[in-house]
Amino acid sequence: MRDPGRDSGWRRVWDEPLFKTGVGIVGLLAVVGLLLTALNDIGEISFDFMASHWSFLLRYALTSLEATVISFAVGFGLAIPMGLVRAFGPGMIRRGGLARGVASPLYAIVTGYAEVIRGTPALVQIFLIQFWVTSTFQGVPGISLWAGIAALSVNTTGYQTEVFRAGFQSVGQGQIEAAKSIGMRPTQTFASITFPQGLRLITLPLANEWIALFKASSLLWLIAVQELLWGMDYIGTKLNHPIDAFILGSFFYLAILIPLSRAVTFLERVKRIPGLGVAEPQRRALFAARFARLDRV
Amino acid sequence: MIDREKPMVEVRKVHKSFGDLEVLRGIDMQVKKGEVLVIVGPSGSGKSTLLRCINLLIQPDSGDIFLEGVKVNDPDIRPEWVRQQIGMVFQSFNLFTHLTALKNVMLGLTKVKRLDGLEAEKIARYELERVGLADKADAYPAQLSGGQQQRVAIARALALNPKVMLFDEPTSALDPEFIHEVLDVMTKLANEGMTMVVVSHEMGFAKSVADELIFMDNGVIVEVGVPEEVFASPKTDRMRAFIGKILG
Numbered sequence: 001m002r003d004p005g006r007d008s009g010w011r012r013v014w015d016e017p018l019f020k021t022g023v024g025i026v027g028l029l030a031v032v033g034l035l036l037t038a039l040n041d042i043g044e045i046s047f048d049f050m051a052s053h054w055s056f057l058l059r060y061a062l063t064s065l066e067a068t069v070i071s072f073a074v075g076f077g078l079a080i081p082m083g084l085v086r087a088f089g090p091g092m093i094r095r096g097g098l099a100r101g102v103a104s105p106l107y108a109i110v111t112g113y114a115e116v117i118r119g120t121p122a123l124v125q126i127f128l129i130q131f132w133v134t135s136t137f138q139g140v141p142g143i144s145l146w147a148g149i150a151a152l153s154v155n156t157t158g159y160q161t162e163v164f165r166a167g168f169q170s171v172g173q174g175q176i177e178a179a180k181s182i183g184m185r186p187t188q189t190f191a192s193i194t195f196p197q198g199l200r201l202i203t204l205p206l207a208n209e210w211i212a213l214f215k216a217s218s219l220l221w222l223i224a225v226q227e228l229l230w231g232m233d234y235i236g237t238k239l240n241h242p243i244d245a246f247i248l249g250s251f252f253y254l255a256i257l258i259p260l261s262r263a264v265t266f267l268e269r270v271k272r273i274p275g276l277g278v279a280e281p282q283r284r285a286l287f288a289a290r291f292a293r294l295d296r297v
Numbered sequence: 298m299i300d301r302e303k304p305m306v307e308v309r310k311v312h313k314s315f316g317d318l319e320v321l322r323g324i325d326m327q328v329k330k331g332e333v334l335v336i337v338g339p340s341g342s343g344k345s346t347l348l349r350c351i352n353l354l355i356q357p358d359s360g361d362i363f364l365e366g367v368k369v370n371d372p373d374i375r376p377e378w379v380r381q382q383i384g385m386v387f388q389s390f391n392l393f394t395h396l397t398a399l400k401n402v403m404l405g406l407t408k409v410k411r412l413d414g415l416e417a418e419k420i421a422r423y424e425l426e427r428v429g430l431a432d433k434a435d436a437y438p439a440q441l442s443g444g445q446q447q448r449v450a451i452a453r454a455l456a457l458n459p460k461v462m463l464f465d466e467p468t469s470a471l472d473p474e475f476i477h478e479v480l481d482v483m484t485k486l487a488n489e490g491m492t493m494v495v496v497s498h499e500m501g502f503a504k505s506v507a508d509e510l511i512f513m514d515n516g517v518i519v520e521v522g523v524p525e526e527v528f529a530s531p532k533t534d535r536m537r538a539f540i541g542k543i544l545g
Contacts, residue, residue, distance in 0.1 A: 178391035178450075180354055182405035182457060183381025192408060197395050273395050275439025 021262070036247070049244045053235055060231030061252040067149050067227060068214045075156035075213075076206075082157070083164025084190070085110045110161065117158025123219050126151040130223040148220035148227075156213050163205045167198035200271060207264040211257055228252055303366045305330045305492045306351055306461055311360030313346055320346045321357070322516035328461070328509075333493045335503040335524065338513035339539060344496040347513070348463050351494065352383040365460065381409050384454030388466040390446040392438040398425060398449045399434040402456045410457065424452040428482050444475025448482055455486075462486065464495040498543050500528065512536045 013019055039045045089107030092099040117125065126148065133147035140146075171194050179189040218229040228249055236245030304327035313321040320343045328334045336344050349355040351362060353369065353376040362370045369379045392401050399421050406417035425431050428448035438446050447467055454462060464483065468476045480502050487493055487506045497503070503510055503524045510527050512520040512535075520527060520536045531537040 172391075172394075174387065174389055174391040175393060177354060178385075178387065178393065180377075181352060181380055181383075181385040181387075182453065183377045183379075183409040184405070185377050188408050192404060193393060197393075200395065273439065274437045 025258070045244050045247060046241065049239070049241050050248045053239075053245070054248055056235060057228065057231045057249060057252060060226060060228045061249075061256070063145070063226060064214065064217045064220075064228040065256060067145065067152060067217045067220060067225070068210070071149050071152035071156055072210055072213055074153040075160045075209075078153075078157045079160035079164045080195075082110045082113070082161040083168055086114065086161060086165035087168035114158045114161045117155060118162065122151075122155050122216055123222065125155050126219055126223055129154060144223055145220075145225050145227075148217075148223055148225045151223075152213060152217060152220070155216070156209060159209050159212075160206070163202050163209060164198070166205070167202035168194055170201050171197045200273065203264060203268050203271070207261060211261065214257060215253065304328060304363070305332070305365060306494065307361075307363040307366075308347070308351065309361045309363070311347070311350055311357045311362065313343075313350060313355060313357050320516050321350070324360070324516075324518060326511060326518060326521075328492055328494055330492055331490045332508045333487045333491075333495065333506050334509050334511065335507040336494065336496045336511045336513060337498055337503070337539070337543075338519075339542075342513040343516040344513055345465050348385075348465050348494065348496055351461075351463060352380050352385055354380075354385075377409070381405070381457055382460050384451075384457065384459035384462040386447065386450050386454055386462065386464045386467050388469050390438070390443070390450045390470070392446050392450055392453070394438050397435050397437055398430060398441070398452075401438070401449055402453045405453065405457050420456055421452075424456045425449070427455065428452045429478075442475055443471045444478045447471065447475075447479045451479075451482055451486075461492045461494065464493065464497065466496050466498075468497065468499060500543065504528065512539065514539070 036045060036047075040047050085103070085106050089103045089110070092103035093107060129151040130144065130147040133150055134143055137143050137146075175193050175197065176189060179193045184192065217227060220227050221229040221233065224230075232245045232249035236242035239245075307327040308324050311321055311324045312319070322343075324343075324347055326334070326347075336347070338344050346355060350357045350370075353362070357370055360370075361368050364379060364382065367374075369376075392398075393404065396404065399418065402421035402424055403414075403417045406412045406420055407414060410417075412420070422431065422434060425434055428451055430445060430448055430452070433441060433445060433449070436445075438449070441449065451462075451467075467483070468479050471479065476499070480499060483493070483495070483502065484506050495502075495507070507524045510522060510524040511518055512527065512531075512533075514535050520531065520533055527536065528540060531540055
C-alpha cells in the first residue's frame with residue numbers, strides 16, 4: 001500500500017535539507033522585510049538611501065574581509081605547530097631526556113601565549129599592538145590596516161591553538177599506535193593520521209572562529225582602519241542617516257557569513273567519514289530510496 | 298656443534314616498570330622461524346607489554362631484544378626499521394578510521410616502503426583477497442563488522458611482508474559469531490609458515506596451531522611447553538587455577 005502523505009512530491013521536496021534551510025532564510029527575510037517596509041513607510045528608515053549607498057560600503061566590506069582572511073590564514077599556519085606543542089608537549093616532558101629539554105620551554109611559552117590571548121580583551125590587544133606597530137613604522141602608508149591585521153592574527157592564533165590542541169588530542173591513541181606499528185615515523189604519522197583526522201573533528205570550531213574573527217574585525221574601526229564599520233559610521237554621520245547606514249552594513253556582514261557557514265556545513269558533509277558520527281547520510285539515503293521508489297511507479 | 302637455527306625473535310632478561318609497578322620481571326623467551334608461540338595469562342600479567350617490547354612500541358628498561366640475531370633495542374637502530382619488519386594486530390583493530398580498507402593496507406606500502414601508488418594498490422588488493430575481503434576494498438572501517446575490521450588489520454600488517462606477526466588478543470573484542478573467521482585467517486597464516494607470537498585465550502587455536510605455549514603471571518613466565526601437555530597436565534598450581542578459570 002502506498003502512503004500518499006509520505007510519497008507526495010511536496011513531502012519529498014520538504015525532506016531535502018537544503019530546501020528547509022532555504023525556506024527558513026526566505027521566511028526570516030520576509031519577516032524582516034515586512035518590518036523594514038513598515039519602518040520605511042513611516043519614515044524611520046529610508047530604502048532610497050540604502051539603495052544609493054550600498055556600493056559605497058562594498059569597498060569597506062572588502063577591507064574587512066581582507067583583514068579577516070589574512071589574519072585567519074596566519075593564525076591557522078601558526079596554530080598547527082603550537083597546537084601540537086600544547087597537545088603533545090606534556091608527554092614529551094614526561095619522557096625526559098633531550099625531548100624534555102626542547103619541549104619544556106616551548107610548552108611553557110605556547111601555553112602562556114594561549115592563556116594571555118584568551119584571557120585579555122581583543123580590543124586591548126588591538127590597541128597595544130597598534131601603538132607598537134605605528135610607532136615602529138611611523139609614516140608608512142596604510143600602516144593602521146597592517147597593525148590591525150597583525151593584532152587580529154595575534155588574537156586568532158591564541159584561539160586556534162586551543163582548537164587544534166583539542167583536535168589533535170581527540171585522535172585515538174590506538175590510531176597512533178597502529179601507525180607506529182607499521183613503521184611510520186612521527187612526522188609521517190602526523191601528516192597521514194593525526195592531522196587529517198584532527199582537522200575533520202575541528203571543522204566546526206574553526207568555522208566558529210572565522211565567524212567570530214570576521215565580526216571582531218569591526219573593532220579595527222577604533223584604531224582608524226577604514227573597514228566596514230568605519231564606512232557605516234562615515235556615511236551615517238556625514239549624511240545624517242545613522243540607522244540606515246547600520247542596517248545596510250549589517251546586511252554586508254550577513255551576506256558574507258551566511259554563505260560561509262553553509263559552505264562549511266557542505267564541506268563537513270562531503271568530507272565526513274562514512275559510518276562515523278551522526279546519521280545525516282542515512283536520511284539522504286532514505287530520500288534517495290523514496291525517489292527510486294517513485295521512479296518505478 | 299650447535300646447529301640450531303638462529304631464533305627469529307629472542308627476548309633476554311627483559312624488565313619493564315611503569316612507575317612503581319614492575320610489569321615485566323625478567324622475561325626470557327624465543328621463537329624460531331615458522332613457529333607459532335601462544336602466550337596466555339591473567340590480565341595484568343604483562344602479556345601485552347611483552348608483545349609491545351618486541352616491536353619497541355614500549356622500550357624495555359633493561360634486557361635485550363633480538364630480531365634474527367640483531368639486537369634491536371639499541372640506540373643506533375631506528376625503532377621504525379624494526380617495526381616495519383614486525384607486523385602487529387591489536388585487540389581493538391585500530392584501523393585508520395578516515396581511510397578505506399584498501400587505503401589502510403596501502404598506507405604502509407606508500408609511506409614506509411615508498412612504493413608507487415599502482416604497485417601498492419596491487420599488493421594491497423592481493424592481501425585483502427588473502428583475508429577474504431577483496432569486495433570490501435572501498436568500505437570504511439566503521440562500515441565493516443568487527444571480524445572484517447580485524448581481517449583488514451591483518452592484511453595491513455601482512456602487506457609489509459613482515460618476518461614475524463604479533464597478535465594482541467585479536468579476538469577478545471569480537472562478537473562470538475565473528476571469532477572463527479579471524480582464527481581461520483590466522484590458522485591459514487600459520488600453515489603457510491609465518492612466525493607468530495599470539496596473546497590469546499582461544500584454547501582451540503592454541504592446541505591445533507601453536508608449537509609452544511607460555512603461561513605468564515605477575516610479570517614472569519611461569520610455565521612453558523607444548524600446548525596439549527600444558528593444558529592436560531599443568532605443573533604449577535597457578536597454571537592449574539588459570540586453566541580452571543578459562544575453561545569455566
